[in-house]
Amino acid sequence: MTQLSVPPALLPLLWLLIPLLLVLVPHATHQPLWISLSWLLFALLSVQAARTGRQVVGRVLKMLLALAGAAGVLFHYGTVVGPAGGVALLTFLTGAKLLETNTPRDRLGLLFVGCFLLVAHFLDGQSPATAGYMAFAALALVAGMIATQRPDAAWRPTFALAARLLAQALPLALLIFLLFPRPQGPLWGLPQQVAARSGLSDRMSPGDISQLILSDELAFRAEFTGAPPPPRQRYWRGPVLWDFDGRAWHAATPPRGGPVAAVGIGQALRYSLILEAHGLHWLPLLGLPARLPELPGNPGRLGADLQWQTREPINQRLHYEVETYPEYQMEPELPPAWRARALTLPAEGNPRARELALGWLAGAANDEAIVNQALALFRAQAFFYTLNPPRLGASSVDDFLFRSRRGFCEHYASSFVFLMRAAGLPARVVTGYQGGEQNPLGNHLSVRGRDAHAWAEVWLAGRGWTRVDPTAAVAPARVERGVVAALPAGEHPSGLASLEGAWLRPLRLGLDLLNNRWNQWVLGYDQERQRQFLASLNPLLAHWQSMIWALAMGAALLVLALAASLWPRHANAHRDPASREYRRFRQALARRGIPPGPAEAPEDYARRASGLRPELGNEIKRITRLYLECRYGPAAPASLRELRAAVAAFRPRAATLKTAQPT
Amino acid sequence: MPSAALPYLPWHKPALESGPVRLSSRRLYILPTRSGLVFALLLLGLLLGAINYGVSLVYLFTFWFVGLAVVAMLHTQRNLAGLVLRVATSAPVFAGETACFRLRVENPSRLPRQHIALRHALGGGAAGDIPAAGETLLELPLTQTERGWQRPGLFAIHGEFPLGLFRCWSVLELDWGVLVYPRPAADALPLPAADDDDSVERAPSRGEGMEFAGLRGYQPGDAPRRIAWKASARGGGKLLTKQFTSSAGQHLWLSWWQTPERDVEGRLSRLTRWVLDAHAAALVYGLKLPGRTLPPQTGEAHLRQCLEALARHGQA
Numbered sequence: 001m002t003q004l005s006v007p008p009a010l011l012p013l014l015w016l017l018i019p020l021l022l023v024l025v026p027h028a029t030h031q032p033l034w035i036s037l038s039w040l041l042f043a044l045l046s047v048q049a050a051r052t053g054r055q056v057v058g059r060v061l062k063m064l065l066a067l068a069g070a071a072g073v074l075f076h077y078g079t080v081v082g083p084a085g086g087v088a089l090l091t092f093l094t095g096a097k098l099l100e101t102n103t104p105r106d107r108l109g110l111l112f113v114g115c116f117l118l119v120a121h122f123l124d125g126q127s128p129a130t131a132g133y134m135a136f137a138a139l140a141l142v143a144g145m146i147a148t149q150r151p152d153a154a155w156r157p158t159f160a161l162a163a164r165l166l167a168q169a170l171p172l173a174l175l176i177f178l179l180f181p182r183p184q185g186p187l188w189g190l191p192q193q194v195a196a197r198s199g200l201s202d203r204m205s206p207g208d209i210s211q212l213i214l215s216d217e218l219a220f221r222a223e224f225t226g227a228p229p230p231p232r233q234r235y236w237r238g239p240v241l242w243d244f245d246g247r248a249w250h251a252a253t254p255p256r257g258g259p260v261a262a263v264g265i266g267q268a269l270r271y272s273l274i275l276e277a278h279g280l281h282w283l284p285l286l287g288l289p290a291r292l293p294e295l296p297g298n299p300g301r302l303g304a305d306l307q308w309q310t311r312e313p314i315n316q317r318l319h320y321e322v323e324t325y326p327e328y329q330m331e332p333e334l335p336p337a338w339r340a341r342a343l344t345l346p347a348e349g350n351p352r353a354r355e356l357a358l359g360w361l362a363g364a365a366n367d368e369a370i371v372n373q374a375l376a377l378f379r380a381q382a383f384f385y386t387l388n389p390p391r392l393g394a395s396s397v398d399d400f401l402f403r404s405r406r407g408f409c410e411h412y413a414s415s416f417v418f419l420m421r422a423a424g425l426p427a428r429v430v431t432g433y434q435g436g437e438q439n440p441l442g443n444h445l446s447v448r449g450r451d452a453h454a455w456a457e458v459w460l461a462g463r464g465w466t467r468v469d470p471t472a473a474v475a476p477a478r479v480e481r482g483v484v485a486a487l488p489a490g491e492h493p494s495g496l497a498s499l500e501g502a503w504l505r506p507l508r509l510g511l512d513l514l515n516n517r518w519n520q521w522v523l524g525y526d527q528e529r530q531r532q533f534l535a536s537l538n539p540l541l542a543h544w545q546s547m548i549w550a551l552a553m554g555a556a557l558l559v560l561a562l563a564a565s566l567w568p569r570h571a572n573a574h575r576d577p578a579s580r581e582y583r584r585f586r587q588a589l590a591r592r593g594i595p596p597g598p599a600e601a602p603e604d605y606a607r608r609a610s611g612l613r614p615e616l617g618n619e620i621k622r623i624t625r626l627y628l629e630c631r632y633g634p635a636a637p638a639s640l641r642e643l644r645a646a647v648a649a650f651r652p653r654a655a656t657l658k659t660a661q662p663t
Numbered sequence: 664m665p666s667a668a669l670p671y672l673p674w675h676k677p678a679l680e681s682g683p684v685r686l687s688s689r690r691l692y693i694l695p696t697r698s699g700l701v702f703a704l705l706l707l708g709l710l711l712g713a714i715n716y717g718v719s720l721v722y723l724f725t726f727w728f729v730g731l732a733v734v735a736m737l738h739t740q741r742n743l744a745g746l747v748l749r750v751a752t753s754a755p756v757f758a759g760e761t762a763c764f765r766l767r768v769e770n771p772s773r774l775p776r777q778h779i780a781l782r783h784a785l786g787g788g789a790a791g792d793i794p795a796a797g798e799t800l801l802e803l804p805l806t807q808t809e810r811g812w813q814r815p816g817l818f819a820i821h822g823e824f825p826l827g828l829f830r831c832w833s834v835l836e837l838d839w840g841v842l843v844y845p846r847p848a849a850d851a852l853p854l855p856a857a858d859d860d861d862s863v864e865r866a867p868s869r870g871e872g873m874e875f876a877g878l879r880g881y882q883p884g885d886a887p888r889r890i891a892w893k894a895s896a897r898g899g900g901k902l903l904t905k906q907f908t909s910s911a912g913q914h915l916w917l918s919w920w921q922t923p924e925r926d927v928e929g930r931l932s933r934l935t936r937w938v939l940d941a942h943a944a945a946l947v948y949g950l951k952l953p954g955r956t957l958p959p960q961t962g963e964a965h966l967r968q969c970l971e972a973l974a975r976h977g978q979a
């Protein structure tokens with residue numbers, strides 16, 4: 001007959017299946033369907049075997065199944081090792097192993113594999129939510145391990161014990177996490193993890209940046225040691241674009257090497273930056289770096305046009321700290337070859353723009369006047385900042401300047417640089433990010449896709465390369481308050497606008513703070529950060545040898561403390577107030593030379609003690625009687641009070657021969 | 664119990680103890696189980712993965728599992744620490760049967776102890792729990808082959824709770840044992856007739872030569888032939904047993920020298936069988952062994968006495 005409760009034969013299996021399912025379900029989302037289906041089939045077969053007590057699948061069939069699974073994984077992934085193929089194969093094999101899991105040791109082994117598969121999730125993502133879910137799955141796995149010892153236990157105390165074990169393990173885990181010396185670099189080949197994501201590249205064609213602006217994805221977070229610079233100075237420099245083909249701008253390939261001919265002005269500022277993986281080579285830079293930080297395993301170099309690029313694409317979140325001068329003078333002398341390149345325009349196209357620029361050149365007293373003319377044009381005419389500009393014709397600059405007059409940063413920067421070059425001023429387009437949202441809770445800036453920006457640099461005699469942001473002339477709010485403020489009402493992209501609801505903002509900022517701390521302290525805790533952090537605690541800790549010493553000592557202390565706190569306490573001695581009073585009484589007698597025997601009952605002890613000290617006899621008998629009443633009689637608070645008073649008053653004097661004799 | 668060999672620690676043989684034994688931490692040994700070693704390998708693999716992929720959360724969870732193993736070790740040890748062991752009496756058995764050595768395990772602490780078992784080189788017992796401030800009888804069933812006062816010798820008390828990664832144990836030898844009666848002879852020879860050497864006494868066979876003394880209520884174990892069927896039928900369905908008293912000089916003597924067997928164990932087996940048969944037949948019987956004579960009597964206590972005399976024959 002069927003019962004409502006789980007049959008006892010199934011219990012051990014359920015304690016195994018549920019934790020494994022918790023671990024495997026997230027893997028199933030990116031594994032081929034046949035693996036999940038066969039796993040479920042194996043699970044059902046094992047349940048059937050447990051119910052009937054017969055093995056459903058023979059040994060030969062099991063071997064064939066395992067081989068077929070390996071072949072399937074090999075066919076699908078091309079490998080049976082590595083993060084994807086290996087995890088898929090292990091998933092399949094845990095399923096097959098369910099068919100012949102009979103002993104507690106087998107089940108424990110499968111749960112160990114579950115631990116392995118759990119940790120493998122972090123190769124795919126390390127968000128706080130993933131970590132939280134995995135912590136829960138770990139709880140289930142540990143409960144399953146306890147259940148291999150006693151599958152008959154109720155689920156609640158089992159989970160409670162598992163939670164206690166994990167909680168007690170946490171301090172030790174954090175200690176090792178902080179102090180275990182992080183080694184350098186991979187031991188074997190790293191998988192290609194990150195495909196190139198949307199981001200600023202070395203090419204800018206119309207519409208690129210507006211796509212990026214629509215994304216709310218985090219680009220990087222920066223934390224300044226002092227106050228962050230004001231919004232109008234937050235120009236995070238990315239790829240510098242030199243060449244215009246009439247439609248798109250391209251970076252100089254290869255970027256010009258050599259030292260940067262620039263000097264910083266004024267006060268330097270320090271910031272640390274956590275860059276999200278973007279699959280490209282460039283690193284954002286605010287101002288002129290005093291010295292480039294070392295990037296382990298992926299050396300970077302600074303081009304003469306202040307582009308900071310790495311050798312390998314940035315496929316992992318990167319953390320670095322840098323000191324820069326926000327104000328600087330760059331290349332007061334421009335080499336002729338690069339001057340020529342900064343003046344090059346396509347041979348044809350955009351005649352009206354060229355004409356306009358030549359007109360400015362003729363009437364201008366100096367270079368600055370030409371720049372101001374152009375900015376005045378953007379300011380005075382009816383230009384609009386919008387993310388939905390109309391399509392531009394073949395002469396895109398003319399079309400934009402004289403017809404549509406609607407666009408966003410890349411249109412303004414592109415046409416401005418075109419005008420400058422046409423007027424004989426060396427100019428180039430700089431892309432990157434501008435602004436960033438300051439999180440008041442955490443003193444860091446979060447820079448997102450929507451902060452992507454393009455601006456211009458003009459080379460002026462005596463001043464060198466000078467930043468000019470034509471977008472600021474059209475929409476000053478873009479620079480001061482970000483893209484959402486600059487866009488006309490009704491054009492807020494849904495993804496941006498919805499997040500700006502007044503009541504959601506604190507929540508979002510809090511989440512952002514959490515994410516930043518998480519990235520900084522958990523995900524970004526690499527060799528560099530470990531050294532820095534430990535050295536800030538104690539300079540002696542900066543070397544791995546001393547880390548190991550500190551780890552050993554800290555772990556020993558923690559384990560000792562834990563062992564002491566876990567040591568079983570005596571049940572009655574401290575709990576029962578009557579016993580406590582009685583113990584005090586015995587101690588008082590013991591001090592006067594009448595210790596209780598090892599197995600002496602209270603009454604025998606009282607008889608013996610009053611025999612030795614007849615003058616105390618009444619008190620001894622009374623206290624013993626009260627104690628026995630409290631301990632074994634019906635609950636009586638009055639006698640406990642009496643006992644307490646009697647014990648407090650019981651102060652036997654030292655027995656000398658004289659005083660022991662009755663007077 | 665797939666494997667019941669004693670753990671190899673401690674290397675020196677523990678002393679024989681009689682009193683209550685408290686499992687202090689210096690008596691307890693702890694080592695990883697085979698599963699624990701597999702778990703250590705897994706942790707090593709995870710650590711290599713963490714180093715290779717440089718993934719912080721892999722580090723964190725690997726270290727969490729390391730901490731878990733350490734905490735589990737402490738829990739496994741505290742599960743046994745401070746228990747007080749006292750020997751409990753174990754019921755006598757016949758040779759060839761399984762004796763249940765019983766150990767009274769007292770838990771003076773507030774911590775309930777779980778899944779603790781006894782183990783011996785020849786077998787292990789079922790695991791039991793000991794509630795906080797309570798006690799439990801743990802059993803160690805061991806098949807006995809030889810008669811006499813049998814001590815189990817070295818045994819271990821062990822536990823792997825909570826995770827099965829570590830095994831904590833203590834090897835002890837306690838002053839306890841079980842009385843093993845000789846194995847009763849398999850074939851049922853009739854009880855001996857009166858001893859020829861003893862002309863005065865004649866063995867009353869099947870109650871013959873005994874005087875009817877009255878009726879009493881039936882008790883399990885009464886021989887069917889002694890049930891007073893007629894009286895029972897009259898008495899309204901309640902079975903009654905006839906009782907006899909034997910007159911003086913009409914005792915059944917079970918004697919060492921009467922047995923057909925000639926070797927010591929064979930004789931003891933035969934006598935055991937006879938004693939059991941005589942008891943089952945509710946006869947008054949005496950037992951004669953070299954150097955020891957038990958006068959004729961009847962009843963449970965007499966049976967125990969006779970069996971004990973047989974079990975201890977030739978032993979101190």
